[in-house]
Amino acid sequence: xxxxxxxxxxxxxxxxxxxxxxxxxxxxxxxxxxxxxxxxxxxxxxxxxxxxxxxxxxxxxxxxxxxxxxxxxxxxxxxxxxxxxxxxxxxxxxxxxxxxxxxxxxxxxxxxxxxxxxxxxxxxxxxxxxxxxxxxxxxxxxxxxxxxxxxxxxxxxxxxxxxxxxxxxxxxx
Amino acid sequence: xxxxxxxxxxxxxxxxxxxxxxxxxxxxxxxxxxxxxxxxxxxxxxxxxxxxxxxxxxxxxxxxxxxxxxxxxxxxxxxxxxxxxxxxxxxxxxxxxxxxxxxxxxxxxxxxxxxxxxxxxxxxxxxxxxxxxxxxxxxxxxxxxxxxxxxxxxxxxxxxxxxxxxxxxxxxxxxxxxxxxxxxxxxxxxxxxxxxxxx
Numbered sequence: 001x002x003x004x005x006x007x008x009x010x011x012x013x014x015x016x017x018x019x020x021x022x023x024x025x026x027x028x029x030x031x032x033x034x035x036x037x038x039x040x041x042x043x044x045x046x047x048x049x050x051x052x053x054x055x056x057x058x059x060x061x062x063x064x065x066x067x068x069x070x071x072x073x074x075x076x077x078x079x080x081x082x083x084x085x086x087x088x089x090x091x092x093x094x095x096x097x098x099x100x101x102x103x104x105x106x107x108x109x110x111x112x113x114x115x116x117x118x119x120x121x122x123x124x125x126x127x128x129x130x131x132x133x134x135x136x137x138x139x140x141x142x143x144x145x146x147x148x149x150x151x152x153x154x155x156x157x158x159x160x161x162x163x164x165x166x167x168x169x170x171x172x173x
Numbered sequence: 174x175x176x177x178x179x180x181x182x183x184x185x186x187x188x189x190x191x192x193x194x195x196x197x198x199x200x201x202x203x204x205x206x207x208x209x210x211x212x213x214x215x216x217x218x219x220x221x222x223x224x225x226x227x228x229x230x231x232x233x234x235x236x237x238x239x240x241x242x243x244x245x246x247x248x249x250x251x252x253x254x255x256x257x258x259x260x261x262x263x264x265x266x267x268x269x270x271x272x273x274x275x276x277x278x279x280x281x282x283x284x285x286x287x288x289x290x291x292x293x294x295x296x297x298x299x300x301x302x303x304x305x306x307x308x309x310x311x312x313x314x315x316x317x318x319x320x321x322x323x324x325x326x327x328x329x330x331x332x333x334x335x336x337x338x339x340x341x342x343x344x345x346x347x348x349x350x351x352x353x354x355x356x357x358x359x360x361x362x363x364x365x366x367x368x369x370x371x372x
Binding site: 012018030033048062076083084102113120137160 | 176177178179180189190191192193194195196197198199200201202203204205206207208210211212213214216217218219220222225228229230231232233234235236237238240241244249250254255256257258259260261262264265266267268269270271272273274275276277278279280281282283284285286287288289290291292293294295296297299300301302303304305306307308309310311312315316318319322327329330331332333334335340343344347355
């Protein structure tokens with residue numbers, strides 16, 4: 001697989017059109033949009049609920065993901081995100097783009113890149129919880145539904161990223 | 174009106190989970206096709222060398238927005254049954270700012286991190302763990318931030334409601350803005366490519 005050269009990515013407008021049709025299908029079939037961060041929260045809640053059920057029950061930030069009589073993992077977004085893994089892998093495999101590698105610019109060491117990746121993930125988790133959704137659930141879904149809060153969120157995502165871009169340039173350029 | 178199918182009782186919760194999995198496959202497939210399993214492609218947005226994050230996002234938003242609008246106009250889709258997240262303006266803006274910072278520091282967002290993990294990216298796997306840590310951390314400090322989290326509640330609020338303009342006018346404005354943005358993005362990319370050749 002690694003011996004074959006990776007195919008170039010699609011034209012972004014074509015990929016965006018496909019993504020838009022998937023989002024539209026979700027609206028029409030389910031009456032809801034896409035998401036990602038909610039599945040992470042459900043997974044954590046399921047794990048915590050095994051080790052410290054009282055702690056989960058007493059904390060609204062986790063308790064909202066509990067389900068009556070069934071696991072927090074039996075959840076729409078959890079199944080959707082499982083599909084994202086499968087779809088991403090299929091697309092990557094068909095285009096010979098599956099590779100065990102670290103994506104980074106040429107001027108940063110792998111260990112530093114991984115430290116930044118972890119910090120970035122922590123910020124993502126906190127930001128997505130505070131905003132009640134991430135780029136999928138707020139920006140894409142709410143964007144298409146003309147949700148006022150989602151548009152405010154989306155603008156601030158770009159503001160935050162561009163604000164730190166100069167500081168982070170050694171990692172990427 | 175016949176859609177949303179699920180809300181009209183065409184199928185139940187369990188089949189809904191199968192639908193979720195199928196929709197997720199499509200979502201992941203197109204994210205990977207777009208180049209979003211690759212942190213360098215994503216981060217390039219913030220250095221103006223490859224603006225595909227903007228292009229893909231806004232093509233998807235415009236496509237779904239137009240689809241929803243016309244299906245509602247022709248009486249196929251009942252838009253009032255499509256779930257709209259309530260707006261809490263300040264926490265959403267603060268969350269967006271933090272998430273945006275995380276985007277350029279880490280290189281992926283939660284959805285694209287899953288695609289990165291699925292295609293073997295080790296940086297995406299580390300970021301994936303970071304998201305869990307962040308959500309767990311938020312839960313632990315929740316009592317301290319719960320007041321802010323619940324502040325500026327505005328209910329389910331759309332841009333047509335905010336502006337008082339008809340839905341179709343806002344749809345048209347978003348399409349125009351996106352087309353202008355695409356033209357601008359192409360121009361910026363060409364300028365950056367020319368500059369990088371000179372440098």
